Amino acid sequence: MPLHKTLEQPIPPRPATVTAAGAHAAAFTESHDVVAVPLRHPWRWVLAAVLVLAFAWLATSLWNNPNVDHATIREFMFSPQIIRGAGLTILLTIISMVLSTILGIVLALMRLSDNPVLNAMAWIYVWVFRGTPLLVQIVFWGYLGLLYKQISLGIPFTDFHIFAVDTNTLIPAFVAGLIALTTNEAAYSAEIVRAGMMSVDPGQKEAAYSLGMTPLFTLIKVELPQAMRVIIPPMGNETISMLKNTALLSLIAVLEMYTVAEHISAQNLRQVELLVVVSCWYLALTSILSIPQYYLERHYGRGSRTLGPTPIGRVVSLFHRVMSTR
Amino acid sequence: MSETLAPRRRDHERPAGIPLVRASNVRKNYGPIEVLKGITLDVHAGEVMCLLGPSGSGKSTFLRCINHLETIDGGRISFNGELIGYVQRKDRIYEMNRREVAHQRRGIGMVFQRFNLFPNMTALENITVAPMGIGKIPKQVAIAAARDLLDRVGLSAQANKHPAQLSGGQQQRVAIARALAMEPKLMLFDEPTSALDPELVGDVLDVMQRLAASGMTMIVVTHEIGFARGVADRVVFMDGGVVVESGPPREVLEKPQNPRTQAFLESVM
């Protein structure tokens, strides 16, 4: 039977049970202002209360511990030495993240290229730097002077040198630390960037090429901006790891925050107090780092969803609303 | 669909001189599978050619060879008298480097089944990015031209929207405008309406029909027989990597000679 004929058939009467339910539903729709109550969650409040109490107890027991000297914490929390150390920590984090991201992009492109030599080089790089401990790499760069007493520019396999410098002069501890953090981080960034690039629809590259765009232009204008959406959240994590990993540079005596704290506590023997001081600083700095991440995610998320106001935007509009009701 | 399309302005006169696109004996393999088994076709300036054929017959592959999104394994394709993607020295042809290919592709626009708009850019930015970045057109000029193009595809109001905020039909019309912004001599369409909801197909076909009427040279892979009948100068039927039948729409669509063409037309109409 053709479809339109089927539809012309009379609709069979409903069974009696359905009619009873229908009457019930009708009673509901008659009263107009029924309030919908969302599901209540009383146990959440109980759990939250228990956790708050437990945390308060832990914090006061720590704070009231007779072995913790509050005066020392107050003395060093904002001392110039610690602040200078924190500055160096931030500087190391920023420079090594920027450099490792650039190196990571280059490595990712090498891995994605169809040139087998570049591909193998990038693979080996990631294999080495991701496969050995960061701690070992830091010590290695720090002790490079033991391996090569001098670094010289000249013709390999001959005695001809244009110049030669003492390794420890050319690579001071700060630079060695920077190299160690950057080269190690680049191995991780490379994999993150590669995953981001692979997440971009291949049709995007084809559309770009069909418009006459060159491969480099396509990369910069089309592929990387879209890859960024996938790249930025894990890179935020990497930045936070990086900030904390700078503490490992105390092994090669780079005067970042943790090294400074160690030096101070070696003199006044207040290890716990100085650990409290630097922990507060690390927590504060990692918290601040999540702000640029939020805005970068928004920037590169354009077009994928409609954006609400930023937290600052919300405060501003709240302010306007409060002012206008006066 | 064909009722909504105005009759074609141009008559079917075949211009003399060299064709705009000349494909001779084009062959393409994917691994051991031969996908194109020697395609020979000419497309003259101003001509609209519709490419029909069952799925997997090599239509997309052939289209992608024309702007060198795919390399070819035999034969040759020339555009405007120049080999595409290759240079000939003595009795061999060598693949061009990627910058030179990019330069050649500027003369050929392409519209994809899945639109492939850049999701991180607005409709307007999608249209201006290539002329500004590649064509070195000043920003103000490129924007004015893009607004004009958006107007011509009926989307002036959507200039600042991102693709995700547009319907499929609107996205495809932006994609057409984007391709036209490079002022191509040839437009390739790969099933431009196959991913659209039925009620949105008409708007896109309408834009294509007006483009054809303006004299643009077009190669259109489509299953819209009404469009082929109303707009095409020539219909080419492909199957299994070869051209099975080709000629004016009246002949190929009304009185197909080959049984494969007949079977295909019965299945889509």
Ligand SMILES: Nc1ncnc2c1ncn2[C@@H]1O[C@H](COP(=O)(O)OP(=O)(O)O)[C@@H](O)[C@H]1O
């Ligand atoms: N990148 C590819 N790799 C391997 N096989 C492919 C690829 N692209 C297309 N093919 C094969 O080539 C044949 C022709 O494909 P296509 O040109 O897309 O056909 P059509 O567009 O006519 O449907 C199909 O059998 C398809 O599976």
Ligand SMILES: [Mg+2]
């Ligand atoms: Mg196809």
